[in-house]
Amino acid sequence: MKRYTTYIFDFDYTLVDSSRGIVTCFRHVLGNHGHTGVTDTEIKRTEAGTLADYKREYVKAADVHMTANTFFFPETIEVLEALKSQGAVLGIVSTKFRYRILDLFEKTGHDGLVDFIVGGEDVKAAKPAPEGLLLAIGRASGGGKSEVLYVGDSVVDAATAQAAGTDFSGVLHGMTTREELEVYPHVAIVDDLRGILSVPV
Numbered sequence: 001m002k003r004y005t006t007y008i009f010d011f012d013y014t015l016v017d018s019s020r021g022i023v024t025c026f027r028h029v030l031g032n033h034g035h036t037g038v039t040d041t042e043i044k045r046t047e048a049g050t051l052a053d054y055k056r057e058y059v060k061a062a063d064v065h066m067t068a069n070t071f072f073f074p075e076t077i078e079v080l081e082a083l084k085s086q087g088a089v090l091g092i093v094s095t096k097f098r099y100r101i102l103d104l105f106e107k108t109g110h111d112g113l114v115d116f117i118v119g120g121e122d123v124k125a126a127k128p129a130p131e132g133l134l135l136a137i138g139r140a141s142g143g144g145k146s147e148v149l150y151v152g153d154s155v156v157d158a159a160t161a162q163a164a165g166t167d168f169s170g171v172l173h174g175m176t177t178r179e180e181l182e183v184y185p186h187v188a189i190v191d192d193l194r195g196i197l198s199v200p201v
Contacts, residue, residue, distance in 0.1 A: 003147065004167075006140040007083055007196070008133065010152035011094035011101055013174030015076050015193075021069035028065070029057045041175070067103045072110075073173060079193040080113050089140045090114045093132045093150070093160075097121050116140070128156050130164035137166065149187070151196055158184035169199050 012018045030038060080090060091114060092101060098119030105111045116139050123131045137148055150161040153174030161168035162185055170181035170189040181189050188199045 004088070004149040004199070005147040006089040006091070006137075006149070008091040008093055008136050008140070008148060008150045010150075010154070010157045011092050011096050013153040014151060014157070014171055015080075015092070016070050016072050016104065017173070018066065018070040021066040024065045024069055032057060066100055067107065070104055072104075072108065073193065075193050077110060077113070079196060080110075082197055084113065091136045091140055092117045093127075093136045094118070095120045095126050128159035128163060130160055133160050133164040133166065137164065149196075149199065151193075155180055155184065158186065161185075169196060171195070 009015050012022070026038075083090060094101060094117070096119060098117045098121060101117050101119060102111070105113060116136065118132045118136045118139075120126065122135065123129075125131045127133075133150060134143075137143060137145055141148060145164070145166045148166050149169055150157065150164070150166050151169050151171055152158065152160070153171050154176045158168050158170060158181055168184065168186045170176070170178075170184075170186055171193060172178060172181075172189065172191050173193075178189050188195065190196060190199070
């Protein structure tokens with residue numbers, strides 16, 4: 001059985017439920033520009049990058065609302081601690097700014113649990129471009145990919161892993177369906193993060 005020594009995770013909807021924060025920030029920006037009639041579901045399925053024209057407003061809203069409205073999924077810390085106890089290297093690659101991710105880990109008393117974070121400010125090209133994931137792989141394993149698993153909730157994450165040439169596991173915490181993820185190369189698609197502990201099956 002193949003053994004992974006490095007686990008790299010997406011952040012939003014993979015390790016955390018940030019739906020309340022994302023919806024709050026989107027509604028703040030959209031409301032400022034008279035956009036109405038957008039449902040919460042539509043917002044949750046939209047990447048924040050689509051608000052490029054209003055990026056400064058979104059960042060300002062996120063600074064106020066995001067961390068307070070973002071929560072680890074019930075099994076997240078348990079799974080990260082289990083992987084850590086096995087000697088795994090743990091990382092995060094996200095379009096979210098690194099300082100916001102660190103803020104949540106610090107405020108919940110779990111700082112130091114992950115070994116590195118690659119945030120949106122660390123790359124020139126956001127996912128699905130592989131820049132951030134390749135940077136993370138370089139930090140974790142010197143560039144070797146054979147023992148690296150990238151875990152994410154969306155087709156953007158799946159496409160990122162494919163572009164980087166590394167194994168991918170989907171997790172069904174987000175708004176993306178199993179059928180949508182199955183289109184992309186994957187070693188597993190799990191209902192929640194506990195399934196990662198037995199990947200590959």
